[in-house]
Amino acid sequence: MTLDIGDVSRRSGLPPSTLRYYEEKGLISSTGRRGLRRLFDQSILQRLALITLGREAGFSLEEIASMFTPTGKLSIDRKKCLEKADELEHLAKRLVSVSNVLRHTAACRAPSHLECPSFQRYVKVAEKKSHSMAKRK
Amino acid sequence: MTLDIGDVSRRSGLPPSTLRYYEEKGLISSTGRRGLRRLFDQSILQRLALITLGREAGFSLEEIASMFTPTGKLSIDRKKCLEKADELEHLAKRLVSVSNVLRHTAACRAPSHLECPSFQRYVKVAEKKSHSMAKRK
């Protein structure tokens, strides 16, 4: 019931080179080897899904690595978790705002969007950055 | 009523080097020069806010550039706008899911999160990628 790197690659959509890179960086680990070949457990797939998601959310690999405990579970640092959660939620809200800006742009017939009040309103929401956001470099 | 690069930098939070870089890449443009110095219009600030937001949402500068028309308005390609809007909304939903995963991790007392049903549920939502998402390299 263990997976070859090729299987993991196919199932996760990530190329083997990336998987090796992630292992090198300590984000994942193989459960052992058969000869030279890495063997992975099923659970790697969930972990990779979380990593990919974290990347899409704008976290660096280093940040993501810090969210896992050495044993592979998610970090138990509750405060940190809640902070990240807030940050993500705020980002999500802003994204919805931009999404609204785009929908408006597609629909609105006003000569210039910059003068349209509803456009203005969306952009205003989108402009607000949270404090934690600012910290992110 | 025009701004110096320093003013824009202070008001947008972006360093002058980044502003010059963005200009070089065609994401923004100065309205003219006083001697050597670039002059910017007020409206640059809104535009920069949108650019920054786009970056946070994971778009490349090139993608962002393609969302603006040469005249500086948002692209009128309605189909493209709606596609991006969907993409953003989907990403936003997934982010909320990760946020939930994190909150759960902070709150749940189960010995292993991987066995907790509500954790599973959140991860399941988070795992789903949209088609458009997959295209994003």
Place this chain on the structure above:
DNA sequence: ATGCAACTTCAAGTCAACTTGAGGTCAAGC
């Protein structure tokens, strides 16, 4: 008119996140 802070250009450097390539190993099917 003189100093100097804030601008300018342009080339080169940096960093994260991968990818690519050369050269080697191994197990399975013909």
Place this chain on the structure above:
DNA sequence: GCTTGACCTCAAGTTGACTTGAAGTTGCAT
């Protein structure tokens, strides 16, 4: 037993998004 394909390592290359540095210019206050 030998080829083939999927794996391996390790070093070097790539890309995007900036930043830094050197060397020059300019506008405003003293």
